[in-house]
Amino acid sequence: MMLKLLQCSLLTLLYTQDSAASPEQSSSVALDGEYTLSWLQDSLVITEGDTTVWSTVPGKPFIGASAGNDSFPGSNGAFNITQVDIDRCTDQSISSVQSVPWDGTVTGSAGQVKGQLLSCGTGSAEFELTFWISANLTDQVAFYLNIIQQSGSATPLKKLYFSFASTANEDIYGLGAQASFASLKSQSIPVFSREQGVGRGDQPITGILNQNGSFAGGDKFTTYTAVASYITTEGRMFSLSEKSTGYVNFDFTEPDTVTFRYDSLSVDGAFAKAGDMFGAVERLTALTGRMPQLPKWVDNGAILGIQGGQSKVEEIVLHGLNVSCPIAGVWLQDWVGTHSQAGPYINVSRLWWNWENDQQLYPAWPAFVQGLRDQYNVRTLSYVNTFLANVSTKPDGFERNLYAQADKAAYFVQNTTTNSTAIISSGPGLDAGIIDLTNPGLRSWFSQVLKEQVWGANISGYMSDFGEYTPVTSDTRLYDLVSDAFFAHDEYPLLWAQYQRQTIEELGLENEALVFHRSAATGANQYMNLFWVGDQNLDWGVNDGIKSVVTIMLHMGLSGYAHQHSDVGGYTDTLTYSNYNVTRSAELLGRWGELAAVSSSVFRSHEGNIPSVNAQFYSNDTTYQYYAYNARMFVALAPYRRLILETECATKGWPLLRPPVMYHPQDLKARQISYQSFYLGPDVYVAPVLDAGVQAVSVYLPGGSNSTFEHVWTGQVYEGGQDITVSAPYGKPAVFLVNGTQRAELKSFTNFVHLENGTKLSIA
Numbered sequence: 001m002m003l004k005l006l007q008c009s010l011l012t013l014l015y016t017q018d019s020a021a022s023p024e025q026s027s028s029v030a031l032d033g034e035y036t037l038s039w040l041q042d043s044l045v046i047t048e049g050d051t052t053v054w055s056t057v058p059g060k061p062f063i064g065a066s067a068g069n070d071s072f073p074g075s076n077g078a079f080n081i082t083q084v085d086i087d088r089c090t091d092q093s094i095s096s097v098q099s100v101p102w103d104g105t106v107t108g109s110a111g112q113v114k115g116q117l118l119s120c121g122t123g124s125a126e127f128e129l130t131f132w133i134s135a136n137l138t139d140q141v142a143f144y145l146n147i148i149q150q151s152g153s154a155t156p157l158k159k160l161y162f163s164f165a166s167t168a169n170e171d172i173y174g175l176g177a178q179a180s181f182a183s184l185k186s187q188s189i190p191v192f193s194r195e196q197g198v199g200r201g202d203q204p205i206t207g208i209l210n211q212n213g214s215f216a217g218g219d220k221f222t223t224y225t226a227v228a229s230y231i232t233t234e235g236r237m238f239s240l241s242e243k244s245t246g247y248v249n250f251d252f253t254e255p256d257t258v259t260f261r262y263d264s265l266s267v268d269g270a271f272a273k274a275g276d277m278f279g280a281v282e283r284l285t286a287l288t289g290r291m292p293q294l295p296k297w298v299d300n301g302a303i304l305g306i307q308g309g310q311s312k313v314e315e316i317v318l319h320g321l322n323v324s325c326p327i328a329g330v331w332l333q334d335w336v337g338t339h340s341q342a343g344p345y346i347n348v349s350r351l352w353w354n355w356e357n358d359q360q361l362y363p364a365w366p367a368f369v370q371g372l373r374d375q376y377n378v379r380t381l382s383y384v385n386t387f388l389a390n391v392s393t394k395p396d397g398f399e400r401n402l403y404a405q406a407d408k409a410a411y412f413v414q415n416t417t418t419n420s421t422a423i424i425s426s427g428p429g430l431d432a433g434i435i436d437l438t439n440p441g442l443r444s445w446f447s448q449v450l451k452e453q454v455w456g457a458n459i460s461g462y463m464s465d466f467g468e469y470t471p472v473t474s475d476t477r478l479y480d481l482v483s484d485a486f487f488a489h490d491e492y493p494l495l496w497a498q499y500q501r502q503t504i505e506e507l508g509l510e511n512e513a514l515v516f517h518r519s520a521a522t523g524a525n526q527y528m529n530l531f532w533v534g535d536q537n538l539d540w541g542v543n544d545g546i547k548s549v550v551t552i553m554l555h556m557g558l559s560g561y562a563h564q565h566s567d568v569g570g571y572t573d574t575l576t577y578s579n580y581n582v583t584r585s586a587e588l589l590g591r592w593g594e595l596a597a598v599s600s601s602v603f604r605s606h607e608g609n610i611p612s613v614n615a616q617f618y619s620n621d622t623t624y625q626y627y628a629y630n631a632r633m634f635v636a637l638a639p640y641r642r643l644i645l646e647t648e649c650a651t652k653g654w655p656l657l658r659p660p661v662m663y664h665p666q667d668l669k670a671r672q673i674s675y676q677s678f679y680l681g682p683d684v685y686v687a688p689v690l691d692a693g694v695q696a697v698s699v700y701l702p703g704g705s706n707s708t709f710e711h712v713w714t715g716q717v718y719e720g721g722q723d724i725t726v727s728a729p730y731g732k733p734a735v736f737l738v739n740g741t742q743r744a745e746l747k748s749f750t751n752f753v754h755l756e757n758g759t760k761l762s763i764a
């Protein structure tokens with residue numbers, strides 16, 4: 001009814017004389033299409049036809065601001081954030097709701113709300129909140145909020161608050177690589193790219209690492225990514241734009257309100273209300289982009305993470321072929337050589353961050369890479385990161401000291417205190433600079449390095465590590481952002497991914513290259529074909545062990561990152577003098593491989609950061625048999641995975657791994673599942689084994705009695721809406737076929753199940 005009235009009121013202009021009050025009457029502005037912005041005396045509402053797309057909470061102020069500088073102490077990627085608010089404005093008034101000229105829309109106009117912020121200590125401010133429908137994205141509402149500081153304030157306002165309505169029943173997912181929660185409702189989530197920490201709350205390891213003022217252990221909120229996008233069980237999506245890269249915190253602790261706090265006086269983004277969570281992800285990725293396709297060769301088998309030089313690599317490949325391990329590639333991060341760093345008990349081997357092959361380990365690098373390809377059809381992946389380290393002390397020398405060249409040319413992020421490279425220390429003897437991607441000189445110089453020294457060896461991709469370390473102190477200077485290191489920090493992961501993608505495109509390697517990142521930002525998904533969930537502990541932990549892999553993939557998938565994988569076996573060993581070590585068991589390695597086979601779009605292992613204390617897939621025939629079996633299971637699912645990637649991930653941005661809540665948003669038990677189970681595409685439901693010493697797994701089957709789940713290993717069919725326990729010996733994660741699926745693309749998997757049902761695996 002209201003809609004009809006509004007179609008003709010193209011422009012409604014309303015002023016009130018009383019600045020402490022709001023416009024006394026309702027007023028409305030037609031946005032493009034069926035959308036209308038209305039002021040209903042005590043709340044703002046945006047409707048699309050009869051549907052309420054978005055609203056503020058009746059009677060509650062929805063815009064705020066405060067003074068005070070947030071603090072981000074920490075170094076080398078481990079930032080501990082403290083929010084500081086001084087003179088926070090506690091009230092507001094609305095002075096007008098009107099139509100204004102605006103570019104990029106069909107009708108050339110937007111709806112704009114103007115008002116004052118009140119009770120801000122000594123200062124005062126006005127705000128302008130503008131909504132429009134972009135001509136390119138007509139299924140969502142774009143917004144821009146700008147706070148205009150008034151003169152005369154003692155402490156300048158530094159950040160804004162923006163609140164809008166939620167409900168107690170609305171569960172929320174996304175905001176990047178969240179590792180510790182199912183729904184984010186009732187949490188307050190900082191969005192900032194940093195080291196995720198070792199432990200993140202899993203004890204005792206977090207406590208040991210966070211001793212003495214260190215933040216190396218992190219907490220439940222530390223994550224590599226800065227993705228300011230989420231979706232909800234109401235089919236809503238919300239995202240900041242990729243240009244709004246300031247630090248943001250989303251507060252979901254109030255049942256009826258979402259409040260985000262953004263560290264600047266202006267911010268932009270978009271939101272939408274779709275029919276369900278699938279529609280919400282589709283609209284989100286229409287805005288932030290969709291991941292480029294994964295090369296087909298990744299379907300062929302495992303990517304073996306190995307270090308140690310040419311002869312060791314070849315021997316392990318041959319061993320794998322002997323135990324029927326399908327091998328798609330090898331990933332050799334130590335192609336640049338290693339050096340030893342003192343640690344508790346044992347020296348830790350670190351890479352030389354200088355992108356040329358090491359003469360001792362890989363003396364014939366390009367020929368070696370070509371040989372693996374020609375003889376075994378095995379591709380080679382290497383390693384690159386955002387740093388260059390000084391190799392002047394490298395014992396066996398170097399061709400080019402890239403650090404020295406970049407340091408001289410001021411190609412690194414600069415320190416204005418020392419008037420030189422801002423030094424990052426990654427432990428004793430490993431000083432490095434961060435390449436400044438805002439510097440065109442660096443971009444063209446480093447592009448040549450990548451093309452000639454890295455891609456030149458006919459490799460097929462690499463781990464594209466880091467992206468989280470750009471300092472935020474006021475003595476940080478980037479080439480084109482003289483004083484804005486703070487905004488550059490969360491922008492860096494986007495620039496890094498975009499730069500890598502551009503190089504791949506310039507080389508014409510779109511169908512071959514596999515480049516995987518762990519740092520990410522809003523919109524970086526459009527530039528990477530694979531996300532890797534970062535460094536996990538070699539344990540069974542919820543916050544930082546094998547379980548967190550699933551939780552991260554859940555939230556990252558609902559943030560627009562459809563293709564993901566983890567280091568099979570995990571990464572982080574910790575040896576401590578506190579009577580506690582974290583090292584990898586053969587069982588963890590085996591179960592991690594199972595998880596990867598049934599959840600990930602790429603199967604790649606890692607030796608861990610202290611390989612000598614870990615079970616390795618190549619330790620002996622027993623470990624290799626288990627790994628090879630898992631790789632065969634991964635390959636058996638490839639036709640199905642590829643179908644979903646092509647028909648749902650590429651076209652709609654839907655994730656490959658889907659939390660149960662996506663299909664069953666009204667199932668309250670499904671909403672609380674973080675790592676216990678998931679869907680792989682629509683037809684496969686999985687409960688992986690993520691605990692030590694168990695041979696059975698309990699799983700909740702979502703939906704009602706009309707959903708069916710056929711346990712592949714026994715053929716038994718279960719109805720949804722119940723908890724069941726099934727046997728899950730080594731090699732048999734609980735995998736179910738959903739609703740009697742007959743998809744031809746699953747034939748190779750059901751064949752695998754029949755053929756390998758009797759295969760015996762062991763961890764001893």
Ligand SMILES: *[C@@H]1O[C@H](CO)[C@@H](O)[C@H](O)[C@H]1NC(C)=O
Pocket residue numbers: 068069155474
């Ligand atoms: C915030 O930081 C600015 C710039 O570094 C400084 O001038 C100002 O004094 C700081 N404000 C407070 C309240 O600490």
Ligand SMILES: *[C@@H]1O[C@H](CO)[C@@H](O)[C@H](O)[C@H]1NC(C)=O
Pocket residue numbers: 080081082083210213214215
């Ligand atoms: C991080 O900062 C908070 C204050 O915001 C403090 O309570 C906490 O102890 C700090 N954590 C570490 C490990 O230093």
Ligand SMILES: *[C@@H]1O[C@H](CO)[C@@H](O)[C@H](O)[C@H]1NC(C)=O
Pocket residue numbers: 104134136
């Ligand atoms: C809208 O799409 C056109 C054509 O693809 C493009 O040139 C333009 O930059 C887009 N505009 C916005 C605001 O994204």
Ligand SMILES: *[C@@H]1O[C@H](CO)[C@@H](O)[C@H](O)[C@H]1NC(C)=O
Pocket residue numbers: 208209210211212214
């Ligand atoms: C913290 O300090 C104590 C006492 O000096 C030391 O024993 C311990 O190893 C330190 N912990 C860390 C993580 O450095």
Ligand SMILES: *[C@@H]1O[C@H](CO)[C@@H](O)[C@H](O)[C@H]1NC(C)=O
Pocket residue numbers: 315318319322
């Ligand atoms: C592969 O198997 C053959 C035959 O059993 C054996 O001679 C060879 O040593 C094995 N190679 C490796 C690398 O295990």
Ligand SMILES: *[C@@H]1O[C@H](CO)[C@@H](O)[C@H](O)[C@H]1NC(C)=O
Pocket residue numbers: 419
């Ligand atoms: C910083 O270093 C550059 C190059 O060495 C020099 O030209 C410039 O004067 C220095 N600036 C300051 C403030 O020391």
Ligand SMILES: *[C@@H]1O[C@H](CO)[C@@H](O)[C@H](O)[C@H]1NC(C)=O
Pocket residue numbers: 414415416417418421422423471473475476
């Ligand atoms: C710059 O160098 C000074 C002195 O070493 C150091 O205290 C500061 O943290 C450095 N800042 C940056 C951005 O590297």
Ligand SMILES: *[C@@H]1O[C@H](CO)[C@@H](O)[C@H](O)[C@H]1NC(C)=O
Pocket residue numbers: 345346575576579580581613
């Ligand atoms: C931790 O590992 C070191 C090196 O392998 C070993 O000497 C030490 O005994 C281990 N500590 C524990 C508690 O297992």
Ligand SMILES: *[C@@H]1O[C@H](CO)[C@@H](O)[C@H](O)[C@H]1NC(C)=O
Pocket residue numbers: 585586614615616619620622623763764
């Ligand atoms: C194989 O290696 C694993 C991991 O080191 C070990 O636990 C297992 O006992 C070994 N098995 C055999 C048969 O050597």
Ligand SMILES: *[C@@H]1O[C@H](CO)[C@@H](O)[C@H](O)[C@H]1NC(C)=O
Pocket residue numbers: 703704705706707
């Ligand atoms: C299936 O069952 C669920 C829960 O009992 C119910 O909400 C849904 O409408 C049913 N769907 C169909 C297609 O019958």
Ligand SMILES: *[C@@H]1O[C@H](CO)[C@@H](O)[C@H](O)[C@H]1NC(C)=O
Pocket residue numbers: 663682683703706707708738739
């Ligand atoms: C399985 O079928 C039921 C009944 O039609 C439906 O409610 C449920 O969403 C289906 N499950 C999936 C994953 O499509």
Ligand SMILES: *[C@@H]1O[C@H](CO)[C@@H](O)[C@H](O)[C@H]1NC(C)=O
Pocket residue numbers: 712713714715753754757758
């Ligand atoms: C797998 O083997 C078990 C035990 O022999 C048997 O009960 C089950 O039916 C078999 N499953 C399949 C799919 O062949």
